[in-house]
């Protein structure tokens with residue numbers, strides 16, 4: 001298949017490389033100077049999109065996505081599919097899909113989870129929004145770049161699923177970290193805390209699969225000096241998107257709001273920038289109640 005790939009950063013580059021490795025004809029574009037194994041580089045986003053059956057975008061945010069979409073939609077042939085894998089706000093995802101469909105294109109919003117490791121290994125999870133026909137067109141490519149793709153509903157549903165999931169993740173990570181810090185102050189051994197909670201009703205992915213306490217549970221960024229992993233600023237981005245969506249949909253999300261405030265403080269006014277999002281544990285360790 002002839003594929004255009006726009007945004008060849010930490011995630012996009014390995015995803016595009018996997019498509020090329022699987023035998024697809026991939027033409028890419030990034031504003032920054034990049035080189036990706038097996039991918040032919042074009043001089044502009046429009047040039048990368050021209051003649052492609054599927055164009056994939058993997059960009060930093062909704063504003064950039066809207067800008068790039070306005071450039072590539074007119075260059076794409078009717079019936080081709082625009083598949084956005086970036087994490088962006090639901091409103092931008094829907095606006096871009098509408099524009100694409102008005103131009104006779106298929107559109108899918110398909111944000112991913114699995115991070116840079118999953119992108120390199122081809123084991124991402126895709127959560128997709130769009131018509132059945134659009135999803136079916138993108139599905140074989142999801143199979144190469146990932147291990148699972150869930151068709152969540154119409155346009156925007158993929159982004160909605162992603163930010164709801166990550167809102168739960170941000171909230172449970174904070175809860176897990178503050179509970180460890182409280183357990184420390186109560187003199188409870190961290191291994192015992194893990195043994196109990198990971199098999200009791202307080203268990204979660206944050207505790208069981210990504211334990212924020214070094215030396216406890218499976219290997220996680222905590223065992224590597226809290227080097228990301230999933231950076232605190234990326235968690236903050238997703239929490240902000242969740243609260244933007246909650247504003248737009250008039251939903252009451254007090255825990256999500258508080259998680260956004262805490263990660264803002266951590267990233268912008270404390271030491272969180274560049275740290276894994278589980279570094280909330282050493283943050284709480286250092287603090288007192290007042």
Ligand code: NAD
Nearest residue numbers: 007008009010011012030031032058059060086087115116
């Ligand atoms: P990144 O910053 O490494 O890559 C983004 C790329 O887009 C950069 O190479 C940049 O030069 C390029 N770009 C920016 N504006 C452009 C334009 N106008 N035209 C062409 N290229 C342009 O970011 P990333 O880590 O690859 O993340 C990409 C997306 O995936 C983000 O939306 C992010 O939230 C999401 N995501 C990231 C992770 C992760 O662990 N890194 C996990 C899940 C989802």
